[in-house]
Amino acid sequence: MSTTDWSLPETDVFDQIRAALDDDADAVLSTVIDVEGSAYRRPGAKMILRPDGSGAGSITAGCLEDEVRALAADVLSDGDPRVETWDLTGEDDVWGLGVGCNGVITVLLEPLDDSYRPVVEARLGGDPIGVATAVGGESAGLEPGARAYYDGEGFSDAADGALSDPDVLAELEPAMATLYEGGKAETVTAETDGGTVEVFLEGVRPPPELVVFGSGPDVAPVVELAKLVDFRVTVVSFRGGKAGGERFPRADEVVSASPADVGEMREWDGDTYAVVMTHNFLDDRIALEALLETPVPYVGLMGPHDRFEEMREDLAADGRTLTEAERERIYTPIGLSLGGDSPYQIGYSIVAELLAVANDRTPQHLSRRAGPIHDRVDVDADGRTD
Amino acid sequence: MSTTDWSLPETDVFDQIRAALDDDADAVLSTVIDVEGSAYRRPGAKMILRPDGSGAGSITAGCLEDEVRALAADVLSDGDPRVETWDLTGEDDVWGLGVGCNGVITVLLEPLDDSYRPVVEARLGGDPIGVATAVGGESAGLEPGARAYYDGEGFSDAADGALSDPDVLAELEPAMATLYEGGKAETVTAETDGGTVEVFLEGVRPPPELVVFGSGPDVAPVVELAKLVDFRVTVVSFRGGKAGGERFPRADEVVSASPADVGEMREWDGDTYAVVMTHNFLDDRIALEALLETPVPYVGLMGPHDRFEEMREDLAADGRTLTEAERERIYTPIGLSLGGDSPYQIGYSIVAELLAVANDRTPQHLSRRAGPIHDRVDVDADGRTD
CATH class of the missing domain: 3.40.50.720 (NAD(P)-binding Rossmann-like Domain)
Structure with missing residues (x-):
C-alpha cells in the first residue's frame, strides 16, 4: 500500500469501500474499536485491505499495518470476523528498541459485506448514521459482526442474523445516541440475560x-x-x-x-x-x-x-x-x-x-494546553460522557 | 495562466525565474513594490510572465493579473522597466459593482535579465540577500531597474549602470539592513545632491x-x-x-x-x-x-x-x-x-x-486579534520600524 493510499481523506476511504461492495470484491474491513492510553488514531479509524495487499486508509501511525495485513489474509480465507488487541506500550518489548506507538489498540477485522453498505451509503450521501456491531459475547448467542443501524430516533428493524435482541438494543441506545450526535465511536459492554455482550458503537457523520x-x-x-x-x-x-x-x-x-x-x-x-x-x-x-x-x-x-x-x-x-x-x-x-x-x-x-x-x-x-489531544467521548451504556 | 501556476509556492516561482534566466528566455518580472491600505499580497510578491501569456506567481488576488499581463507585453516590446500604480479602493468605480481588492498597489515590471540572478541564486542556494532597485528618480540620473546587492554587511561593489552612488547607498543601508533581517520589502525615498530617488528595498530570505x-x-x-x-x-x-x-x-x-x-x-x-x-x-x-x-x-x-x-x-x-x-x-x-x-x-x-x-x-x-493581518515593517531611510 502506498503512503498516498494510507493517508487518504476519510471520504476517499469510504469511496473505496463502496467500490469494493459494488464490485463484490474480496476485501477485509479493519476498524479500530478500542484504544487504551494514547494512539495516533481514534476508534472508528478504518482501513480496507484487498487480497493483493493493497488498501486504503490507516489505523495506526504505520506501526500495525503489516500485522493487520497478515491477519487480513487469514480473515479472507476463513471468512470469519476477528477481534485482535495489540499492546504497543512497549513494556513487553523484546527488541530493546522501545518500539512503541503508545497505547493498547483493539481492531475488528471482518470480510467486507453488504452489512456495512448502509453506513457507506449514508456517509457518502450526506447523512449521519449509527451502527452497532457485536464484537464479543458469543456466550449470549451473538456472532461477532452482527449489526444494527441507528438513525437518530432509534435502531431500525434488523435483518436475520443481525443484532436484534430488543433488550440489548434498548440498553445500547443512550450511548448510541451520544456517539451518533458527536460522530464518535466506542466499544461498550451490555448485560443481557444470556451473558455479557461487547458492542462497538460507531457514530458516522458526513464530512462538514x-x-x-x-x-x-x-x-x-x-x-x-x-x-x-x-x-x-x-x-x-x-x-x-x-x-x-x-x-x-x-x-x-x-x-x-x-x-x-x-x-x-x-x-x-x-x-x-x-x-x-x-x-x-x-x-x-x-x-x-x-x-x-x-x-x-x-x-x-x-x-x-x-x-x-x-x-x-x-x-x-x-x-x-x-x-x-x-x-x-x-x-x-x-x-x-x-x-x-x-x-x-x-x-x-x-x-x-x-x-x-x-x-x-x-x-x-x-503543548501549551491542558488535557488530552483528542476529544474523548467515553460513554458507558447509559450514554454518560465524562 | 492556470490557477496552479498562480498559487505556486514562492520557491517554485524562483525556480521558474532561474529557468528563464538559464534559457535566456524573454520574460517580464513583475514585483509588488508598494501597498497602501490593505492588499492580498505584500511588497516583494512577484510573478514572472512569458510572451505567450503564461507565467508563475501572483501579485494580487487575481484582480490585476489581466492588466499586468497586458502591460507586460509593452515592457517586452519596449525593453524598458515600468512602474505602475493601481488604485483598487473602488472610489472611482465606474461599474457600480464595488470591484475592490482594497488598497493602492504599485508594481514594477521589468524585462527579466541577469541583474536579478544574484537574488535568485541566493534564494535557491539557501542564503539571504538584500537587493536595492531604483524605481523612480530619473532626475538624479538613475535608471529605473538599476540595482545594488546587500549581503548583511554592506552593499557590494556595483557593476556599470548599477545603483552605485556611495552617498545614496549609505543613506539606504540602515533600512536595507532591517528589511534584510526581516525578509521584508518596502519602497523608500532617499535624497541625493541630484534630487529625490525612490528605491525598492527587498530582503529576500531562503525558505525555512x-x-x-x-x-x-x-x-x-x-x-x-x-x-x-x-x-x-x-x-x-x-x-x-x-x-x-x-x-x-x-x-x-x-x-x-x-x-x-x-x-x-x-x-x-x-x-x-x-x-x-x-x-x-x-x-x-x-x-x-x-x-x-x-x-x-x-x-x-x-x-x-x-x-x-x-x-x-x-x-x-x-x-x-x-x-x-x-x-x-x-x-x-x-x-x-x-x-x-x-x-x-x-x-x-x-x-x-x-x-x-x-x-x-x-x-x-x-478576527479576534487586534492589529493588521500582515506584519508591517514600515521603515524610513533611517531603518526605523514603526
Whole structure:
C-alpha cells in the first residue's frame, strides 16, 4: 500500500469501500474499536485491505499495518470476523528498541459485506448514521459482526442474523445516541440475560460542508487544502463568472448562482461553513446578508477589518444592523494568525480556522494546553460522557 | 495562466525565474513594490510572465493579473522597466459593482535579465540577500531597474549602470539592513545632491528548513503540506529504515542517518525546525537530545504528554535534566489544537504550528486579534520600524 493510499481523506476511504461492495470484491474491513492510553488514531479509524495487499486508509501511525495485513489474509480465507488487541506500550518489548506507538489498540477485522453498505451509503450521501456491531459475547448467542443501524430516533428493524435482541438494543441506545450526535465511536459492554455482550458503537457523520463564494485564482488553494482535511467543497460563482469546473477540479461541485439566490440555492445547516471571497464589495455584502439568514455557524469574509466596517456601515444605513450573535458568526479578517502571505499560506490559515471551528477547538499549541489531544467521548451504556 | 501556476509556492516561482534566466528566455518580472491600505499580497510578491501569456506567481488576488499581463507585453516590446500604480479602493468605480481588492498597489515590471540572478541564486542556494532597485528618480540620473546587492554587511561593489552612488547607498543601508533581517520589502525615498530617488528595498530570505525524523507513512502528509507553504523539507530515516526517496517524492531531500550523527549530519540554525516522529521511544529520545544541543528554535515531538514525561524521566535518570529554556523549545504533543485525527488532519495541525512558530505568531483567530493581518515593517531611510 502506498503512503498516498494510507493517508487518504476519510471520504476517499469510504469511496473505496463502496467500490469494493459494488464490485463484490474480496476485501477485509479493519476498524479500530478500542484504544487504551494514547494512539495516533481514534476508534472508528478504518482501513480496507484487498487480497493483493493493497488498501486504503490507516489505523495506526504505520506501526500495525503489516500485522493487520497478515491477519487480513487469514480473515479472507476463513471468512470469519476477528477481534485482535495489540499492546504497543512497549513494556513487553523484546527488541530493546522501545518500539512503541503508545497505547493498547483493539481492531475488528471482518470480510467486507453488504452489512456495512448502509453506513457507506449514508456517509457518502450526506447523512449521519449509527451502527452497532457485536464484537464479543458469543456466550449470549451473538456472532461477532452482527449489526444494527441507528438513525437518530432509534435502531431500525434488523435483518436475520443481525443484532436484534430488543433488550440489548434498548440498553445500547443512550450511548448510541451520544456517539451518533458527536460522530464518535466506542466499544461498550451490555448485560443481557444470556451473558455479557461487547458492542462497538460507531457514530458516522458526513464530512462538514464548505461553500466558497468566489471565482478568483485564490479560491483553488482553499479548495485543495479543505479537501485534504476532508471537507465536502462547493464553489459558488456569481453572475456565471469564470468558475468553470475545470478551474477548480478538486471541488465536489462548482455552481453558478445569482447573489439573490444564496438563501435558496442549497440546504444550509449547522455543519456547513461559508467562505466569502468574491473580492467584490457588493457581492460579498449580498452573500453575507443571505448567509446570516441561514443557520451556518461560520461566515468567513476575506479582506481587512476596515472593509468589513465599511460593509457594516453600509448595511446599517439600509436599516440592517448586525446583532452581537450575528457578529460572532462572522470571521473577518478570515483565518488563523499563522503568518505568511502566499496563496497557499493564506489558504492554509483559512482552512486551519475552518478545522478549529468545525471541531469546536480554541486554536492554540497542544503543548501549551491542558488535557488530552483528542476529544474523548467515553460513554458507558447509559450514554454518560465524562 | 492556470490557477496552479498562480498559487505556486514562492520557491517554485524562483525556480521558474532561474529557468528563464538559464534559457535566456524573454520574460517580464513583475514585483509588488508598494501597498497602501490593505492588499492580498505584500511588497516583494512577484510573478514572472512569458510572451505567450503564461507565467508563475501572483501579485494580487487575481484582480490585476489581466492588466499586468497586458502591460507586460509593452515592457517586452519596449525593453524598458515600468512602474505602475493601481488604485483598487473602488472610489472611482465606474461599474457600480464595488470591484475592490482594497488598497493602492504599485508594481514594477521589468524585462527579466541577469541583474536579478544574484537574488535568485541566493534564494535557491539557501542564503539571504538584500537587493536595492531604483524605481523612480530619473532626475538624479538613475535608471529605473538599476540595482545594488546587500549581503548583511554592506552593499557590494556595483557593476556599470548599477545603483552605485556611495552617498545614496549609505543613506539606504540602515533600512536595507532591517528589511534584510526581516525578509521584508518596502519602497523608500532617499535624497541625493541630484534630487529625490525612490528605491525598492527587498530582503529576500531562503525558505525555512524543516527536518522530519521518521520513516512511517504519517510523514508523507507532513512533507506534502509543508512544501505547499514553502518549507524546504528534509526527511531523516534512522538505521537506513524504509525511507527511500520514492516514499517521500515531495521532500527536497531524503537521507539515512545514525541517531548518533544527528548533531553533525547538517548545519542547524535558528531558521531550521525539527519534527521528531520516528514512533520509536529510544530514537525519539536520541534525536531530541541531539537537537537540544543545536540552535533550532522548535523541536516538535509526536506523541502524548505522558510519553514525553517518561522520556524526561529517562533523561533525568541519566543525569540529563532539561532546563526551562530547553523545555520551551519542545512542542509536545505536537501541533495546534484544530481537531481531527486523520493523517492529513494531524499533518495539518503540525504544519500550522510550524508556520506560527516560524512567523512568530500566536495562533488565534485573526478576527479576534487586534492589529493588521500582515506584519508591517514600515521603515524610513533611517531603518526605523514603526
